[in-house]
Amino acid sequence: MGLKIENLTKKFGDFTAINNINFSINKGEFLAILGPSGCGKTTMLRIIAGFEKTTDGTVSYDNQVLTSKDNTVPVEKRSLGMVFQSFALWPHMTVREHVEFPLKSKRCKMNQEEKKKAADEAIEAMRLTSMQDRYPGQLSGGQRQRVALARAIVEKPQILLMDEPLSALDAELKMSMRREIQDIHRLTNATIVYITHDQSEALALADKIIIMKDGEIEQMGTPEEIYQNPKTEFVATFVSKSNLMEGEWENDIFHSKDGKFIVENKKVDEYFKNRNICPVRPDEIIITKDTDGTEGVVVNRQYNGRENHYTVKAGDVDYKIYSSDTEYHTGDKVYLKYREAI
């Protein structure tokens, strides 16, 4: 077994930041912990790293207890690499000095030749060879984060902890750095715990995702399970921006309240069926002029290059719809239907 968290609870005074969490992932798996601000993601990561004590419960890796209420293996004795949102680089150290820094610790058992080889490999893996003598002030944001990544992997740690490593970068750079993170996972085969509040990042990178809310796990699963088969309203709306349509389920067929929006052949969790709700993603709704759908009015339209994001008001409810159709405008009367998966 890789990383195992059992009955983990963390209180700050009377406030419970982590409430009795349990999960495990295999060695070499990439876990993303996804949730809104304040849900306890960073606290969880800090406990796994050993920066923070627990109030209750244990963290183990490879069947060795790293953290429990009474006993904590010091951070420097854990085989960990860490990357933070802020990069955490020192202005007076070159790229190479940053990457070599972890190798100077007493726990590093490599000889000089092995250390040089490890630094060379990490620098090359992060494509920093030509700039290894530069200082952080002479690097772009993406290059700085590559230095932080090279430093994190130079000791070949078993566990890599990443706290929103891409959130300080602009949108385009974020996309290209995802490749870097995937390469690191492939090269190191480390067990990765990756904190983010960006749904698309978690879906794109992780083998498993945990959705956290108010210090608890809402759902854990593969990206496909989380996206296609949410088990709570929070997961449905937070991850895939689903509309929560009210109506009635009869066996496997859903009818909206007006009877005109009919959903068939969609896998929906019993949780929603029992509440007579159908989560419908914005890309699963078609806007049409055919009058046999649910009637509404376009109240907002935003073009994002690939598709339009429409808001359609039907009764009291605003529905989000992503569509490649450009012909509808604010104020238009339209009808909504379910788009079955092809």
Ligand SMILES: Nc1ncnc2c1ncn2[C@@H]1O[C@H](COP(=O)(O)OP(=O)(O)OP(=O)(O)O)[C@@H](O)[C@H]1O
């Ligand atoms: N040292 C502390 N003392 C008191 N409360 C704390 C402490 N550290 C965190 N908290 C509280 O615990 C909760 C969880 O914080 P945490 O930093 O883990 O959230 P997060 O999900 O990482 O949020 P963000 O995405 O904004 O960083 C928050 O309500 C926070 O105010």
